[in-house]
Amino acid sequence: EAGVTQFPSHSVIEKGQTVTLRCDPISGHDNLYWYRRVMGKEIKFLLHFVKESKQDESGMPNNRFLAERTGGTYSTLKVQPAELEDSGVYFCASSQDQTTVATNEKLFFGSGTQLSVL
Amino acid sequence: AQSVTQPDIHITVSEGASLELRCNYSYGATPYLFWYVQSPGQGLQLLLKYFSGDTLVQGIKGFEAEFKRSQSSFNLRKPSVHWSDAAEYFCAVGAWGGGNKLTFGTGTQLKVEL
Numbered sequence: 612e613a614g615v616t617q618f619p620s621h622s623v624i625e626k627g628q629t630v631t632l633r634c635d636p637i638s639g640h641d642n643l644y645w646y647r648r649v650m651g652k653e654i655k656f657l658l659h660f661v662k663e664s665k666q667d668e669s670g671m672p673n674n675r676f677l678a679e680r681t682g683g684t685y686s687t688l689k690v691q692p693a694e695l696e697d698s699g700v701y702f703c704a705s706s707q708d709q710t711t712v713a714t715n716e717k718l719f720f721g722s723g724t725q726l727s728v729l
Numbered sequence: 730a731q732s733v734t735q736p737d738i739h740i741t742v743s744e745g746a747s748l749e750l751r752c753n754y755s756y757g758a759t760p761y762l763f764w765y766v767q768s769p770g771q772g773l774q775l776l777l778k779y780f781s782g783d784t785l786v787q788g789i790k791g792f793e794a795e796f797k798r799s800q801s802s803f804n805l806r807k808p809s810v811h812w813s814d815a816a817e818y819f820c821a822v823g824a825w826g827g828g829n830k831l832t833f834g835t836g837t838q839l840k841v842e843l
Contacts (some may be wrong), residue, residue, distance in 0.1 A: 615772060644829055654819060654833035706829055718829045721770035
């Protein structure tokens with residue numbers, strides 16, 4: 612079974628440019644999450660999709676970030692325009708059920724996209 | 730709001746030595762606690778979790794963790810470290826009804842000396 616796939620694995624862009632990150636969840640997983648880790652800091656929740664709907668986007672830092680999940684399959688996270696503080700590792704995770712945290716064992720993470728904004 | 734503190738940024742141990750990674754949490758109710766590991770080039774992998782019941786939980790790869798409510802701690806342990814355990818370890822807390830919205834610590838980078 613394929614896991615959660617993210618690409619690119621690395622992206623280096625200049626301040627002011629646009630970058631789009633992609634996440635392919637495990638097939639059949641309705642729930643998709645984006646997390647971000649800024650260097651040296653904790654991994655922070657960004658948002659949660661259930662199918663194509665945004666269930667919780669309370670962690671999105673500002674309106675330069677736009678997440679989509681058209682058709683309820685893969686998701687994209689666009690940063691436009693990118694700023695220096697957006698550098699970090701962006702993780703995607705997926706799960707099959709609308710779970711409570713008690714079934715967190717069914718949460719699968721991708722290996723992340725390392726974003727560097729120069 | 731919940732929070733997690735991992736006071737050790739880097740830890741180095743010799744192969745075969747015992748390991749303890751510290752984690753302290755802040756949460757107003759009964760927490761749901763997790764340890765994840767990230768090896769180079771890999772995604773986050775769940776090592777173990779605590780929801781209720783026995784405060785000593787066993788996980789994969791020979792890891793265990795003990796929940797101590799009085800100390801607000803959930804330290805990760807392994808009696809004998811293997812070189813392949815070198816990775817970054819994250820403690821996380823979740824809230825009842827919060828789905829998979831987790832609050833993570835800053836991580837502890839483990840180096841294993843041969």
